[in-house]
Amino acid sequence: MRKPPDLPKLIAGIRASDRASLAQAITLVESRAPKHRAPARELMQAILPNTGGALRVGLTGTPGAGKSTFIEALGMMLCGRGKKVAVLAVDPSSSRTGGSILGDKTRMEDLARHENAFIRPSPSGNSLGGVAARTREALLLCEAAGYDVILVETVGVGQSETAVRTMTDFFLLLQIAGAGDELQGIKKGVIELADAIVVNKADGDNKMRAKLAKVEYTKVLHFLHPFTPGWKPKALTCSALNCEGIERVWQLIEGFRDQLTESGVFEARRREQNVDWFDSLLQSIVMERYRAEHGQQIQRMATAVKDGQMPVSVALDALLGD
Amino acid sequence: MRKPPDLPKLIAGIRASDRASLAQAITLVESRAPKHRAPARELMQAILPNTGGALRVGLTGTPGAGKSTFIEALGMMLCGRGKKVAVLAVDPSSSRTGGSILGDKTRMEDLARHENAFIRPSPSGNSLGGVAARTREALLLCEAAGYDVILVETVGVGQSETAVRTMTDFFLLLQIAGAGDELQGIKKGVIELADAIVVNKADGDNKMRAKLAKVEYTKVLHFLHPFTPGWKPKALTCSALNCEGIERVWQLIEGFRDQLTESGVFEARRREQNVDWFDSLLQSIVMERYRAEHGQQIQRMATAVKDGQMPVSVALDALLGD
Numbered sequence: 001m002r003k004p005p006d007l008p009k010l011i012a013g014i015r016a017s018d019r020a021s022l023a024q025a026i027t028l029v030e031s032r033a034p035k036h037r038a039p040a041r042e043l044m045q046a047i048l049p050n051t052g053g054a055l056r057v058g059l060t061g062t063p064g065a066g067k068s069t070f071i072e073a074l075g076m077m078l079c080g081r082g083k084k085v086a087v088l089a090v091d092p093s094s095s096r097t098g099g100s101i102l103g104d105k106t107r108m109e110d111l112a113r114h115e116n117a118f119i120r121p122s123p124s125g126n127s128l129g130g131v132a133a134r135t136r137e138a139l140l141l142c143e144a145a146g147y148d149v150i151l152v153e154t155v156g157v158g159q160s161e162t163a164v165r166t167m168t169d170f171f172l173l174l175q176i177a178g179a180g181d182e183l184q185g186i187k188k189g190v191i192e193l194a195d196a197i198v199v200n201k202a203d204g205d206n207k208m209r210a211k212l213a214k215v216e217y218t219k220v221l222h223f224l225h226p227f228t229p230g231w232k233p234k235a236l237t238c239s240a241l242n243c244e245g246i247e248r249v250w251q252l253i254e255g256f257r258d259q260l261t262e263s264g265v266f267e268a269r270r271r272e273q274n275v276d277w278f279d280s281l282l283q284s285i286v287m288e289r290y291r292a293e294h295g296q297q298i299q300r301m302a303t304a305v306k307d308g309q310m311p312v313s314v315a316l317d318a319l320l321g322d
Numbered sequence: 323m324r325k326p327p328d329l330p331k332l333i334a335g336i337r338a339s340d341r342a343s344l345a346q347a348i349t350l351v352e353s354r355a356p357k358h359r360a361p362a363r364e365l366m367q368a369i370l371p372n373t374g375g376a377l378r379v380g381l382t383g384t385p386g387a388g389k390s391t392f393i394e395a396l397g398m399m400l401c402g403r404g405k406k407v408a409v410l411a412v413d414p415s416s417s418r419t420g421g422s423i424l425g426d427k428t429r430m431e432d433l434a435r436h437e438n439a440f441i442r443p444s445p446s447g448n449s450l451g452g453v454a455a456r457t458r459e460a461l462l463l464c465e466a467a468g469y470d471v472i473l474v475e476t477v478g479v480g481q482s483e484t485a486v487r488t489m490t491d492f493f494l495l496l497q498i499a500g501a502g503d504e505l506q507g508i509k510k511g512v513i514e515l516a517d518a519i520v521v522n523k524a525d526g527d528n529k530m531r532a533k534l535a536k537v538e539y540t541k542v543l544h545f546l547h548p549f550t551p552g553w554k555p556k557a558l559t560c561s562a563l564n565c566e567g568i569e570r571v572w573q574l575i576e577g578f579r580d581q582l583t584e585s586g587v588f589e590a591r592r593r594e595q596n597v598d599w600f601d602s603l604l605q606s607i608v609m610e611r612y613r614a615e616h617g618q619q620i621q622r623m624a625t626a627v628k629d630g631q632m633p634v635s636v637a638l639d640a641l642l643g644d
Binding site: 029037040041044045048051052133136137140188189192219220223224225271272274275277278279281282283285286287290298301302305306307308309310311312313314315316317319320 | 351359362363366367370373374455458459462510511514541542545546547593594596597599600601603604605607608609612620623624627628629630631632633634635636637638639641642
């Protein structure tokens with residue numbers, strides 16, 4: 001992005017659902033060049049009234065669970081019904097040139113070519129906060145461009161599931177049948193975030209094992225507090241490869257939206273998510289600045305505290321004074 | 323505390339396990355009077371080498387689960403064996419004059435009178451961070467005074483279970499038999515912190531229901547990731563009223579300590595806890611100062627963001643500049 005962006009044209013392009021404009025706009029808000037900050041803010045302010053219209057679906061799963069195949073199957077089904085589908089990703093470990101998730105669009109060959117679909121790899125960056133913030137702005141831009149469903153995928157590096165959970169309405173955990181103790185394969189704390197667990201690869205010889213895994217997950221979910229107030233998380237099976245069970249997953253997600261819209265939880269949570277996002281970014285920026293200023297001293301105090309050589313109160317006093 | 327504290331005498335008194343000195347020292351570190359800060363820090367620095375010797379046990383439970391009776395039964399058993407037992411509390415909702423947990427020592431009449439026991443109500447204060455920090459210092463003072471076991475109780479206001487979990491080695495969740503779906507009575511996220519669930523009031527007509535509840539909790543625990551690496555959380559029953567099963571609970575806690583000491587997790591976690599405590603207090607003080615300076619503007623921006631009138635990026639720029 002060498003030339004200064006022509007904002008009025010860009011905004012008009014987004015509102016007209018022009019994919020090139022959308023891609024260019026995302027590049028602008030992802031840019032960390034100081035000269036792009038003001039136009040990026042102006043762009044976000046301009047499109048804000050056009051946002052909020054999509055169903056936001058988060059997706060995570062263990063490697064090998066078939067996330068790409070699942071997204072392709074679900075996306076193609078929805079595109080075939082005239083829905084516009086955007087696919088984004090949060091992967092703080094990726095770099096645009098490296099082996100980024102979704103970077104290789106050939107993983108979703110059909111979907112990438114469909115005129116109703118828009119696929120965008122994870123923004124690069126090492127800080128999860130920064131990557132998530134930029135993905136959230138990309139999500140809003142997709143909404144302004146008229147996308148009906150936005151799938152946000154994560155590979156589950158660090159706390160990236162939590163980040164995706166906080167920017168989506170529905171959170172789906174994709175699994176495959178394991179070796180009996182199904183919990184083993186799931187990262188600590190992730191199952192607690194899920195509105196549904198979908199056991200993929202329920203096909204061929206694997207069908208029965210997938211069904212058993214589903215029963216096991218149903219039991220697990222029974223023992224957990226639901227993440228979404230008033231929603232009882234469900235376990236399902238599907239075969240993304242054979243496009244079986246995808247319809248049922250989608251019905252569940254639509255049912256979720258309808259039920260939560262009626263109860264008011266849907267809108268209330270989006271407002272909460274806005275404030276939480278603001279609060280956590282504010283905190284991380286304020287702390288980042290503080291650490292940049294006092295990094296060495298903090299490190300010295302933290303080491304003394306860790307080794308039991310200095311009480312925490314003394315270390316804090318030394319850092320912060322009175 | 324009107325007179326300036328005689329520090330050398332206070333420190334000597336603590337090391338000699340004098341209860342009056344210990345109580346006075348805790349009052350000093352709990353004080354928020356500016357003139358007490360320097361001597362409090364000096365005191366903490368002086369006693370730091372004498373800390374670390376106790377087994378730190380956190381305890382929470384639904385109201386009515388019989389926490390006081392349980393602490394009295396466990397405490398009396400340990401005191402009878404010559405152990406020195408301190409009981410502290412984290413209750414951010416209490417005030418010293420109000421109906422503070424443990425404030426009414428008559429709830430643990432026998433233990434309060436035992437020469438091996440030391441009971442201290444929750445420090446007052448509205449911020450959980452502040453209350454927890456002062457309790458943590460009181461815990462270190464108790465260790466310096468030679469207490470072998472320190473029980474830290476919480477009533478579970480806000481995130482107080484997490485606060486107690488981060489200052490203890492073992493975390494015990496006390497429950498009673500419920501109405502079938504045992505999970506209903508437990509606060510979201512709390513069961514995930516537990517190293518053991520103890521179903522109390524397993525006596526009289528209630529014995530069978532308590533045993534069934536234990537079976538149910540055992541299932542729940544099977545489906546959760548253990549909080550402590552390498553430790554499989556257990557469910558037990560007891561009757562604190564009849565002093566039945568208390569011995570078994572204590573054996574479990576000692577077994578926990580032995581196993582984790584051998585694996586190195588015990589010491590490693592204490593070091594981590596030190597650093598986490600330092601980090602979270604540093605963060606809360608830095609953010610408190612920032613909010614004190616910019617409170618009104620933050621509030622205005624947060625509202626605009628919540629109502630969808632301002633993009634988060636614009637609000638942050640307005641607050642933080644470039």
